[in-house]
Amino acid sequence: MFYKSQLKYKSKTKKKNYFNRLVEAGNWGDLIFERLTQFFALLVFLLVILIGYEMYSGSRLSIQKFGWQFLVTSTWDPVKEIFGALPAIYGTLVSSFLALMISLPLGLGVAIFLSELSPGWLEKPLSFLTELLAGIPSVVYGLWGIFVLVPWLRISVEPFLNKHFGYLPFFRGAPYGFGMLAAALILAIMILPIISSISRDILRSVPDSQREAAFALGATRWEVIKIVLADSRSGILGATMLALGRAIGETMAVTMVIGNRALISPSLFDPGYTMASIIANEFTEASSDLYLSALIELALVLFVITIIINMAARLMVWRMDRKWETVK
Amino acid sequence: MHNTINTINTINTIQPELTSKVIKEKVKKNIVVDVKNLAAYFGKTKVLKEINLPVPRNKILAIIGPSGCGKSTFLRCINRMHEVVGGTMTGEILFDGKHIMKYDPVQLRRKIGMVFQKPNPFPTMSIFNNVVAGLRLNGVRNKKKLSVIVEQSLKQVALWDEVKDSLQDSGINISGGQQQRLCIARAIAVQPEVILMDEPASALDPISTAKIEELLYELKKNYTIVIVTHNMQQAARVSDLTAFLYMGELIEFDKTSKIFTNPALKQTEDYISGRFG
Amino acid sequence: MEFNLLRRKVNNYVILSLTFIAAAITVLPLLFIFYYTISKGITYLSLDFFINMPKPVGEVGGGMANAIVGTLILIGIGSAIGLPVGIMTGIYLADFGRNKLGKVVGFLTDVLSGIPSIVVGVVAYTLVVIPMRHFSAFAGGIALAILMIPTITRTTEEMIKLVPDSFREAGLALGIPKWKTSVNIVLRSAWKGIATGILLGLARVAGETAPLLFTALGNRFWSTKIFQPIASLTVYIYDYAKSPFSEWNQQAWTASLVLIILISLISLLFKFLTRSKYKSR
Numbered sequence: 038m039f040y041k042s043q044l045k046y047k048s049k050t051k052k053k054n055y056f057n058r059l060v061e062a063g064n065w066g067d068l069i070f071e072r073l074t075q076f077f078a079l080l081v082f083l084l085v086i087l088i089g090y091e092m093y094s095g096s097r098l099s100i101q102k103f104g105w106q107f108l109v110t111s112t113w114d115p116v117k118e119i120f121g122a123l124p125a126i127y128g129t130l131v132s133s134f135l136a137l138m139i140s141l142p143l144g145l146g147v148a149i150f151l152s153e154l155s156p157g158w159l160e161k162p163l164s165f166l167t168e169l170l171a172g173i174p175s176v177v178y179g180l181w182g183i184f185v186l187v188p189w190l191r192i193s194v195e196p197f198l199n200k201h202f203g204y205l206p207f208f209r210g211a212p213y214g215f216g217m218l219a220a221a222l223i224l225a226i227m228i229l230p231i232i233s234s235i236s237r238d239i240l241r242s243v244p245d246s247q248r249e250a251a252f253a254l255g256a257t258r259w260e261v262i263k264i265v266l267a268d269s270r271s272g273i274l275g276a277t278m279l280a281l282g283r284a285i286g287e288t289m290a291v292t293m294v295i296g297n298r299a300l301i302s303p304s305l306f307d308p309g310y311t312m313a314s315i316i317a318n319e320f321t322e323a324s325s326d327l328y329l330s331a332l333i334e335l336a337l338v339l340f341v342i343t344i345i346i347n348m349a350a351r352l353m354v355w356r357m358d359r360k361w362e363t364v365k
Numbered sequence: 366m367h368n369t370i371n372t373i374n375t376i377n378t379i380q381p382e383l384t385s386k387v388i389k390e391k392v393k394k395n396i397v398v399d400v401k402n403l404a405a406y407f408g409k410t411k412v413l414k415e416i417n418l419p420v421p422r423n424k425i426l427a428i429i430g431p432s433g434c435g436k437s438t439f440l441r442c443i444n445r446m447h448e449v450v451g452g453t454m455t456g457e458i459l460f461d462g463k464h465i466m467k468y469d470p471v472q473l474r475r476k477i478g479m480v481f482q483k484p485n486p487f488p489t490m491s492i493f494n495n496v497v498a499g500l501r502l503n504g505v506r507n508k509k510k511l512s513v514i515v516e517q518s519l520k521q522v523a524l525w526d527e528v529k530d531s532l533q534d535s536g537i538n539i540s541g542g543q544q545q546r547l548c549i550a551r552a553i554a555v556q557p558e559v560i561l562m563d564e565p566a567s568a569l570d571p572i573s574t575a576k577i578e579e580l581l582y583e584l585k586k587n588y589t590i591v592i593v594t595h596n597m598q599q600a601a602r603v604s605d606l607t608a609f610l611y612m613g614e615l616i617e618f619d620k621t622s623k624i625f626t627n628p629a630l631k632q633t634e635d636y637i638s639g640r641f642g
Numbered sequence: 643m644e645f646n647l648l649r650r651k652v653n654n655y656v657i658l659s660l661t662f663i664a665a666a667i668t669v670l671p672l673l674f675i676f677y678y679t680i681s682k683g684i685t686y687l688s689l690d691f692f693i694n695m696p697k698p699v700g701e702v703g704g705g706m707a708n709a710i711v712g713t714l715i716l717i718g719i720g721s722a723i724g725l726p727v728g729i730m731t732g733i734y735l736a737d738f739g740r741n742k743l744g745k746v747v748g749f750l751t752d753v754l755s756g757i758p759s760i761v762v763g764v765v766a767y768t769l770v771v772i773p774m775r776h777f778s779a780f781a782g783g784i785a786l787a788i789l790m791i792p793t794i795t796r797t798t799e800e801m802i803k804l805v806p807d808s809f810r811e812a813g814l815a816l817g818i819p820k821w822k823t824s825v826n827i828v829l830r831s832a833w834k835g836i837a838t839g840i841l842l843g844l845a846r847v848a849g850e851t852a853p854l855l856f857t858a859l860g861n862r863f864w865s866t867k868i869f870q871p872i873a874s875l876t877v878y879i880y881d882y883a884k885s886p887f888s889e890w891n892q893q894a895w896t897a898s899l900v901l902i903i904l905i906s907l908i909s910l911l912f913k914f915l916t917r918s919k920y921k922s923r
């Protein structure tokens with residue numbers, strides 16, 4: 038690492054000298070090449086600014102009309118043109134957190150299995166399979182959700198939960214199949230590969246010397262893994278947040294199974310709505326400027342939330358990457 | 366090769382009056398780790414060939430030999446770390462008279478500590494928790510007891526004065542030499558009988574190395590130490606006995622003074638005088 | 643002590659078995675999804691599906707020729723815009739990016755990759771559809787381009803950085819201008835890696851639905867016009883999945899199968915490229 042940074046430093050000074058030399062020599066090719074690539078880099082820069090600006094200006098009407106009320110009121114009524122995003126925010130957060138609660142232990146289990154336990158011949162196909170999961174389009178998950186998952190929930194799972202755990206508010210009401218539970222489950226399946234593959238990489242980045250130290254102290258394999266997990270906790274937290282960001286922004290699969298009603302209900306059997314699914318469902322139907330503006334404001338909220346989560350996540354994974362440089 | 370002869374020689378040199386059964390028993394008791402006909406493999410590759418080597422109690426045994434000759438593998442067979450990386454072994458290693466395969470590996474490793482080439486403290490644990498990591502695994506929870514052991518162990522490795530005010534700091538914010546002493550403290554905190562050290566000073570500066578060497582002398586009173594070293598002078602300075610390994614074979618095993626002044630074999634002499642390796 | 647050890651060992655085995663079970667549970671939904679997509683999708687999978695147009699409600703049969711072509715056109719437009727931007731930005735970040743602009747753009751690339759695809763759809767709507775006053779393949783392509791840029795930028799950057807400095811120095815020492823060295827030597831030795839990045843970006847974008855819903859919209863008829871609404875496999879799957887006609891539901895499965903095959907082909911190509919890269923080193 039030290040060697041690498043030295044190299045960087047060297048080439049930086051070299052670049053400057055070289056630049057001066059080429060201008061003196063009248064070699065403009067390099068300058069044009071640099072400016073050309075710089076132009077595209079600037080384009081990306083402008084693009085992100087533009088995205089932010091477009092969403093802000095698009096939602097100005099709604100922001101002026103509703104202010105902060107937009108985020109905390111729960112009436113979503115396109116006919117009367119009253120828009121409160123609370124049910125959508127609630128649905129987004131609840132479905133995402135539920136999904137996380139399901140897939141975090143599973144994903145960590147898979148990551149531990151892949152990096153610490155699995156015999157070599159099993160590891161590759163298993164990694165490949167979990168990565169395949171990540172490659173399936175969201176709309177196909179949704180299709181599967183509608184025709185396989187939802188009927189299964191309606192006929193078997195929800196009646197079962199209702200019968201045995203009906204005293205809890207989460208499992209009350211009619212088993213529709215379509216609803217929060219279906220959305221959470223399908224999201225859980227979708228974010229599993231993110232959690233498992235990033236966590237696996239992070240566990241692997243813990244040097245073997247840590248494992249040896251623990252083994253040599255007389256730790257059982259699980260105790261060794263606990264130490265490796267402790268070493269990786271910030272990275273795993275980062276992976277979890279990346280997955281959360283993905284779940285919050287996920288649209289198609291959720292839209293197809295959540296039931297799409299702006300409702301805040303403790304029961305997981307009830308239909309709900311998420312910010313992304315409102316946009317997907319209603320955007321082409323938006324009949325007035327205010328309606329459209331409210332939908333764009335939803336996109337803005339989604340944008341801001343996911344950016345914050347993603348940045349925090351990247352920071353953590355990045356910190357994890359550097360950590361072993363300080364261990365001598 | 367000459368292993369068996371050497372072994373008998375050594376026992377004779379340590380206890381020359383060895384004749385009666387009673388004394389033989391006594392000697393046996395004095396042998397903490399008795400390696401008999403040990404062969405070790407990585408897959409089908411044989412990296413240790415029929416090693417016979419008794420390790421007497423409260424002595425320092427140095428293992429020397431060119432890199433790749435199997436020194437680390439030998440150490441890792443003793444505490445069954447060899448099997449952790451997928452290696453296999455045949456032959457016998459007796460620890461306190463019992464075959465190591467009859468121990469639970471977890472328990473065996475508690476009694477045979479290990480220190481590695483690169484210091485490897487646990488970065489998420491404080492210095493305090495690093496020292497007691499092994500004890501905690503064994504279910505010791507008593508705060509007072511833990512504190513006493515931390516102080517004892519850190520004093521034994523001469524680190525106490527340097528870190529006593531920062532016990533709650535992370536174990537990686539200290540120098541490399543301090544980290545290595547911390548790792549030694551961690552190993553002795555569980556009061557093992559034997560400590561295996563795999564080139565413990567090779568990643569350290571000369572001053573830290575000197576400190577570790579001093580420490581070995583102190584530790585000898587309570588522990589048996591098997592130390593792998595690349596450094597001939599170090600072996601000569603710190604050890605009582607020296608074993609010379611070459612290409613997986615034990616070439617010569619004797620008192621350190623004998624090996625370094627008057628080795629029985631030409632090969633050993635060549636290696637020590639730096640003619641190869 | 644003995645009891646403690648026993649407890650630890652039991653703990654050990656219980657938890658290790660749990661991780662194995664977790665691995666098994668993870669694979670399960672994948673197998674389920676594949677099983678259903680293949681077994682249900684295969685019923686309609688025939689040449690007809692690729693060369694025929696969709697039939698009106700009530701009529702049996704028909705294909706999705708327009709949607710397959712539409713998806714390819716959308717990917718084409720997306721690539722035409724996204725690839726140059728992504729690759730050039732990647733080159734900039736790798737070769738000249740150690741300044742403030744480089745750091746900011748690197749950061750924004752990460753921001754971009756975290757934006758939900760539906761949000762990108764909204765932006766493409768306000769940027770393209772509103773000014774042009776109608777939905778179009780072009781608007782959809784813009785959305786896809788925005789979505790593929792971060793993947794392509796980052797892989798290009800990383801692949802170029804992997805090229806040993808000695809290659810560059812060799813070129814410079816021969817008196818070749820830096821830009822020619824970059825193009826002829828560095829890019830040439832990194833192109834396989836960059837190609838894999840492109841494929842990765844395409845695979846990601848081929849399965850997108852949300853950003854197309856209100857940009858490319860969809861089209862029941864044959865259209866290859868860039869400034870008209872255009873059909874896509876994913877939007878068809880969405881519409882047909884929601885529809886009450888079981889005939890259409892069936893076709894949604896078939897379209898899914900075709901889509902997954904398309905994406906798998908892209909990933910296979912990706913695997914192939916990465917493998918041969920290892921071999922050549």
Ligand SMILES: Nc1ncnc2c1ncn2[C@@H]1O[C@H](COP(=O)(O)OP(=O)(O)O)[C@@H](O)[C@H]1O
Binds near residue numbers: 412437
């Ligand atoms: N994990 C491993 N897998 C396969 N072979 C190994 C492994 N570790 C070491 N070896 C081989 O075993 C031999 C002995 O290695 P080692 O005991 O580490 O030697 P030393 O410590 O004396 O340098 C070497 O030839 C080495 O290549």
Ligand SMILES: [Mg+2]
Binds near residue numbers: 436437438563
């Ligand atoms: Mg070694």
